[in-house]
Amino acid sequence: MESLFPDFKLGKSATTIAPQVKSSSLDKIKIIGGNPLNGTIPISGAKNCALKLMCAALLTEESVYFENSPNTLRDMNSQIELLEYLGCAIKCEGSLMAINASAIETYTAPYDIVRKMRGSILVLGPLLTRFGQAKVSLPGGCAIGTRPVDLHIKGLEEMGATITLDDGYINATAPAGGLQGAKILFPKVSVGATENLLMAATLAKGETVLVNAAKEPEIIDLGECLIKMGAKITGLGTETIRIEGVKSLKGVRHSIVPDRIETGTYIIAAGMTGGTLRLQNARIEHLSAALGFLSQAGIEVEQDKNDIIVSREVERLQGVDIMTEPYPGFPTDLQAQFMAMLTLADGAGMVTETIFENRFMHVPELSRMGADISVQGNSAIVRGVKSLKGAEVMATDLRASVALVLAGLVAEGETTVNRIYHLERGYEDIVGKLGGVGANISRVSGE
Numbered sequence: 001m002e003s004l005f006p007d008f009k010l011g012k013s014a015t016t017i018a019p020q021v022k023s024s025s026l027d028k029i030k031i032i033g034g035n036p037l038n039g040t041i042p043i044s045g046a047k048n049c050a051l052k053l054m055c056a057a058l059l060t061e062e063s064v065y066f067e068n069s070p071n072t073l074r075d076m077n078s079q080i081e082l083l084e085y086l087g088c089a090i091k092c093e094g095s096l097m098a099i100n101a102s103a104i105e106t107y108t109a110p111y112d113i114v115r116k117m118r119g120s121i122l123v124l125g126p127l128l129t130r131f132g133q134a135k136v137s138l139p140g141g142c143a144i145g146t147r148p149v150d151l152h153i154k155g156l157e158e159m160g161a162t163i164t165l166d167d168g169y170i171n172a173t174a175p176a177g178g179l180q181g182a183k184i185l186f187p188k189v190s191v192g193a194t195e196n197l198l199m200a201a202t203l204a205k206g207e208t209v210l211v212n213a214a215k216e217p218e219i220i221d222l223g224e225c226l227i228k229m230g231a232k233i234t235g236l237g238t239e240t241i242r243i244e245g246v247k248s249l250k251g252v253r254h255s256i257v258p259d260r261i262e263t264g265t266y267i268i269a270a271g272m273t274g275g276t277l278r279l280q281n282a283r284i285e286h287l288s289a290a291l292g293f294l295s296q297a298g299i300e301v302e303q304d305k306n307d308i309i310v311s312r313e314v315e316r317l318q319g320v321d322i323m324t325e326p327y328p329g330f331p332t333d334l335q336a337q338f339m340a341m342l343t344l345a346d347g348a349g350m351v352t353e354t355i356f357e358n359r360f361m362h363v364p365e366l367s368r369m370g371a372d373i374s375v376q377g378n379s380a381i382v383r384g385v386k387s388l389k390g391a392e393v394m395a396t397d398l399r400a401s402v403a404l405v406l407a408g409l410v411a412e413g414e415t416t417v418n419r420i421y422h423l424e425r426g427y428e429d430i431v432g433k434l435g436g437v438g439a440n441i442s443r444v445s446g447e
Contacts, residue, residue, distance in 0.1 A: 027421070027443060027444065028416050028417060028420060028444045028446065029405060029408075029416070029417040029420050029423070029441060029442070030414060030415070030416050030417075030441070030443075031408035031411075031414065031415045031416075031439065031441045032413070032415075032440040033388075033411040033412060033413070033440075034412070034440075035409070035438045035440055036273045036274045036438060037269055037270055037409070037434070037437045038275040038276055039278070039436060039437035039438065040277070040279075040280060040436075040437070041279055041280065041437060042280040042433070043258045043281050044070040044259050044262060044428045045066075045068035045070045045095065045259060046070075046221070046256060046259040046260065046261075047073055048119075048218045048259075049221045049256050049257050050076060051079050051117075051119040051122070052119070052195050052199075052222050053222060053225055053256065054079050054080075054097075054099060055122040055125075055126050056126065056222060057083070058086070058101045058123060058126035058130060059130055059249045060101065060229060060249040060251060061101065061102040062100075062249075062250050062251030063098055063100040063251045064098070064099050064100075064229075064251050064252050064253075065098050065251075065254070066255075066256055067255040068281075069092070069096065069097040070095070071092045073424065075119065078113065078117040079119065082113045082114070082123065085106070085109075085110070085113060086101075086105065086107075086109070086127075087104040087105035087106065088100060088103075088104070104127075107127050107131055107133050108135040108136075108169075109123050109124075109134075109135070110137060111137035113137075114136065114138075114139055115137070115139070117425075118139040119192075120136075120137075120139065121136060121139050121149055121152065122192065122195055122199070123136060124136045124152060124170060124172065125195075125196040125197060126200070128156065128174055129174070129200040129203040130203055132174040134170070134172045135169050135171050136170045136172075137169050138165070138169065149170070149192070149193075151186060151192075152192065152197070155193060156172060156196075156197070159180055159182045159201070159204055160174065160179055160180040161174055161175075161179060162175075178204065178205055179201075179204035179245075180204060180205050180206060181201065181204050181206030181209075181244075183209040183211065184210050186211065186213065190214060191214040191216055191218075191219065194210060194213045194219055195214075195219060195222060198213075198219070198223060198241060201245060202226055202233075202249060203246065203248070206244075207242060207243065208242070208243045209240065210242075210243070211239065213235075213238075213240065214326060215237050215239065215327050215328065216327040217257055217283075220237050221256065221257040223236040223241070225252060225254045228254060229249040229251070230248070231246060232246060257286075258281050258282050258286075260282075260283065261331065261334060261399075262426075262427060262428075263283070263308065264287050264290055264331070264337065265334070265402055265427075266279055267279070267287075267299065267308070267310045268334075268338065269434070270299070270312065271294065271298070271317060271341060272410050273409055273439075274312050276311040277311075277437060278309050279307060279308040279309075280307050281306055282308040284303045284308055290330055290331060290334055290338075293320050293338070297319075297341065297342075297345060298313055298314035298317045299311075299312055299317070300312070316344075317342075318345055318346050318347060319342055319345045319348045319349035319383075320349050321349055322350075322352070323352040324353050324354050325355075332354075332355035333399050336403035337399065337402060337406055338351065339351050339362070340362075340403040340406045341406070342382040343369075343370075343371040343384060343388060344385065344386075344388065344410060345384040346384055347383075348382060348383045349384075350380070351380045353378050353379075354378065357378070359397075359399075360375055360380055361397065362396065362404065365394060365395075366393075366404070369390070369408075369411055370388045370411075371385065371388065371407075372384075372385050387412055388407055389412050390413030390414045390415040390416075391416075392415075392416045392418065393415065393418065394417075394418045394419055395420060395423060398425050398426045398427075401417065401419070401422040401423040402423060402427060402430070404417050405417055405423070405430065409434070416444075420443075431443050
């Protein structure tokens, strides 16, 4: 296979050159609202796919190459840190990434690294199925609610693994003959468990059947990459995935699917500000449920070859009720952005969150800007107001932070968003992208 990097070396001699996010936890974003957004925004590769594909690189001793990789994100840098700790060689340049896992030195994923990002738990399945053992720290707490890993553990145990929990670590060993295929019925849909067991099953003995599996586009992309590596997988995108284990997987060159949540965020930005945006390299079919509600609100979206063109077709958006659901339902990762849009809509809209229990922490911050929101349990009634007022607000998680940025784009006066390190976990160059289409937005270094 032709290397993306002619000088790419195997083992620890390779040097990671991923662009690191250099910022203080005190850095802020300042926005002066009122400008419509007009122009073109390129959509990055999906972070929620890239992080899992990086773990899939552990399944082979050959080099893997990822194109359209969002290498500048904080979460990507955390995953790079973990894989390098395990012994992988990694090189990045622009949106290209190369990983070689032929010289793994340890099967332990330590707490100090795993605590930075919950997606690190997905090294468990690949390490266990390829090397027969893994020791992975339990992930830390999550601001938007608990995300238990019991379904990951139970599924691996059904494949023959012996697992104990000691001192905050998952200690897993495979039987002498390796993991065994099994029929695994998920009591509830779990994206992470589906991904971990999908990867583990590729090198297991016999057939594994995942029932009530997650259907997200990111899982389909992961599965398609694994198939290119030599895995035998059918049923991607359905509730039943079948995997016939193989002896080994090979290297691959794979382009990461566009980020549907970034796409949805900028669709909402165009609708809120009243401009027209062309979103490059975006897939409209990955947002079918959300687009129905956005259309009801008054946002027009059309596909133009590999791009999406977005505009607002009414003077003022209309209130709409939404409920978050597993894919293909309305994505929980767009709930906060949609709520920000509803704050200025005609009438009222109800937002019901069914995925995470603490995902309304942006409500008090939006209220500081003049929003009229009432929370009752897992539902929020948003009554549209005539205008929002700029204010100093604080981000509490990734999607809440971008919701506050969206509100700032349409608020009167200046909005200051604190704790933007949350934002940098999942949005590449958001200041540059929004500034390039007319937003009055700037990054301010912390003191």
